[in-house]
Amino acid sequence: MRFEFIAVNFPYFVSVALLLVGLYAMIVRKNLIKKIMGLNIFSTSVLFFLIAAGYKEGGAPPIRVPGIEVYVNPLPHALVLTGIVVALALTTFALALVIKIYKEYGTIDSDKL
Amino acid sequence: MDHAPILVVIAPFVGAYLIPLLGLWKEKLCYPVATVAALLSAFFSFWLTASVLELGTIRYYVGGWEPPWGIELVVDPLSAFMCLTISLVSLFAVIYSKNYIGRELPGGKTTSYYTLILLLIGGMLGAVVTGDLFNLFVLTEIFSVAAYALVCIGRKRGSLIASYRYLILASIGTSLILLGTGYLYVVTGTLNMADLAARLPALYDSWVVIGAMAFLVVGFGIKTALFPLHTWLPDAHSIAPAPISVILSALVIKVGAYSIIRVLFSIFGVEFITGPIPIASVLTWVAAVGILMGSLFAISQTDIKRMLAYSSVAHIGYVVMGVGLAMEIGMTGGILHIFNHALAKGCLFFCAGAVIYQTGIRSIDDFRGLGSKMPVTMAAFTLAAASMVGIPPTAGFMSKLYLALGTLEAGAWVFLIVILVGSFLTAVFYLRVVNLIYFGESRVKSQESRVGVGDSRLQTPDSRLFREVPLTMLIPIIILALGCTLFGIFVFIPLSVVEPAVKLLLGN
Numbered sequence: 001m002r003f004e005f006i007a008v009n010f011p012y013f014v015s016v017a018l019l020l021v022g023l024y025a026m027i028v029r030k031n032l033i034k035k036i037m038g039l040n041i042f043s044t045s046v047l048f049f050l051i052a053a054g055y056k057e058g059g060a061p062p063i064r065v066p067g068i069e070v071y072v073n074p075l076p077h078a079l080v081l082t083g084i085v086v087a088l089a090l091t092t093f094a095l096a097l098v099i100k101i102y103k104e105y106g107t108i109d110s111d112k113l
Numbered sequence: 114m115d116h117a118p119i120l121v122v123i124a125p126f127v128g129a130y131l132i133p134l135l136g137l138w139k140e141k142l143c144y145p146v147a148t149v150a151a152l153l154s155a156f157f158s159f160w161l162t163a164s165v166l167e168l169g170t171i172r173y174y175v176g177g178w179e180p181p182w183g184i185e186l187v188v189d190p191l192s193a194f195m196c197l198t199i200s201l202v203s204l205f206a207v208i209y210s211k212n213y214i215g216r217e218l219p220g221g222k223t224t225s226y227y228t229l230i231l232l233l234i235g236g237m238l239g240a241v242v243t244g245d246l247f248n249l250f251v252l253t254e255i256f257s258v259a260a261y262a263l264v265c266i267g268r269k270r271g272s273l274i275a276s277y278r279y280l281i282l283a284s285i286g287t288s289l290i291l292l293g294t295g296y297l298y299v300v301t302g303t304l305n306m307a308d309l310a311a312r313l314p315a316l317y318d319s320w321v322v323i324g325a326m327a328f329l330v331v332g333f334g335i336k337t338a339l340f341p342l343h344t345w346l347p348d349a350h351s352i353a354p355a356p357i358s359v360i361l362s363a364l365v366i367k368v369g370a371y372s373i374i375r376v377l378f379s380i381f382g383v384e385f386i387t388g389p390i391p392i393a394s395v396l397t398w399v400a401a402v403g404i405l406m407g408s409l410f411a412i413s414q415t416d417i418k419r420m421l422a423y424s425s426v427a428h429i430g431y432v433v434m435g436v437g438l439a440m441e442i443g444m445t446g447g448i449l450h451i452f453n454h455a456l457a458k459g460c461l462f463f464c465a466g467a468v469i470y471q472t473g474i475r476s477i478d479d480f481r482g483l484g485s486k487m488p489v490t491m492a493a494f495t496l497a498a499a500s501m502v503g504i505p506p507t508a509g510f511m512s513k514l515y516l517a518l519g520t521l522e523a524g525a526w527v528f529l530i531v532i533l534v535g536s537f538l539t540a541v542f543y544l545r546v547v548n549l550i551y552f553g554e555s556r557v558k559s560q561e562s563r564v565g566v567g568d569s570r571l572q573t574p575d576s577r578l579f580r581e582v583p584l585t586m587l588i589p590i591i592i593l594a595l596g597c598t599l600f601g602i603f604v605f606i607p608l609s610v611v612e613p614a615v616k617l618l619l620g621n
Contacts, residue, residue, distance in 0.1 A: 049295055050295045053299045079298075094281075097265065098277070101274065
């Protein structure tokens, strides 16, 4: 029973683990770029959660075809796509910022700034 | 004009798309286009407010798709009130930008400045009119990214790091918002706010719902700079160019507060947040601590803009406290304070910007004797400071009065004491500045002192010696300062929108 619970909900455990890894990197790491990597892992974990929530065992892609009754839920995919775009914009801007910081201060170590 | 709910958002966005193109051709065109875009959304906001007050809540289906499939825009009195506040203050910020940005930014940067400021305005307006939780997340992210970029556009020393810190902290916030949204979607199968509100009461016992609420409140709490989550605010707000400081301090954190109100009252419902999970009273306590700590930090500042930034931490506390009381009079005070604080803090940051523009002075100590050099700006500063402290008959007094009555209505004496002590502390640091402005001995040997008192040139208002800022900067300052007084005396004008909003939120 316990094992089954873990097996069924495995994606959610992975998502929580990724979330914690990302948060850890953002708080503990001194390197500004590693913090951004942490941010990416963090937001990916949320996207992963959404995808896992939309998945149905044995579901077909959400395109109506005669004879198929079970589809996976397409809405989380739309959300995740939007989320990816948002995360991309954010990452691009953050990395540009780090380049500027490096040019001005000569370091990307948050302790030395 | 059936399309007013979307036009109010589209106007700044269209401007934001036009400006980069026009900027390639003629950089001078950016400013008028940005002003027209801001003016248009202010016009649509007025239209929207008038029709909401007349007809009740407006529902608009974007692209004609009905709610479960498409995105719905819902304009109720609270949204209309926020629209009006945002579009008016940001219109003034855009007008103010002309001279200020011309001096602060190197040539070629103005194009991106006006593009970003319009994206910021459009994002905020979108966030307050949307009726879809995921759409709220997307628009929050749009205006946040614009805000990160605008913080560091001035290339002052330290601005890059302030922007980076803001980005990292606020991104944790937005990710948590998305996670909370995902949780709610998993248990209810919908993202529409009205649908969520209808389906959630059956699920009040679910741990998922409680978790979703926690994520959403913490996420928006970071955006709002609610006390323990405020650490990004002082650097970002004080280092940004003055018009951006105004938008950040007067509007961006208020949109966060609006989102908290929307999520707690319109989605989760009053019974849930006061009953099984007393998040409302938690917020009130957090806000109380925020009011006191924000004011104490502000007292110890020597930089004028940092002082104003910490004061925002305290004043967002008043807003959240009123909301947390979850009763009619207290909430009226809290929501009214969104508007009153936007006017007063906008005016104060404009004045600080004007002083920096003319003299480069940032340190409070150097404000000595400025009252005779920039009389209009300093008079406006004093009026706005009086409104922040809450001296009658200013606008700040009215919202604090409602808050105080609200605490009595809720029977929470502690919070009444917090409001009084908070106002006293606010008085300490604002009156110190006002005292220096008018009664401090000017340190710098100025031109005026060398000219004889009997010199007729001193009496003429257009005398160059008075060194007031250009009109594009002075007019926003004067209008906001007058607003601080007028909306205190004629408090029924903002109340005519706030009262139906509160009634709707509390569900009676």
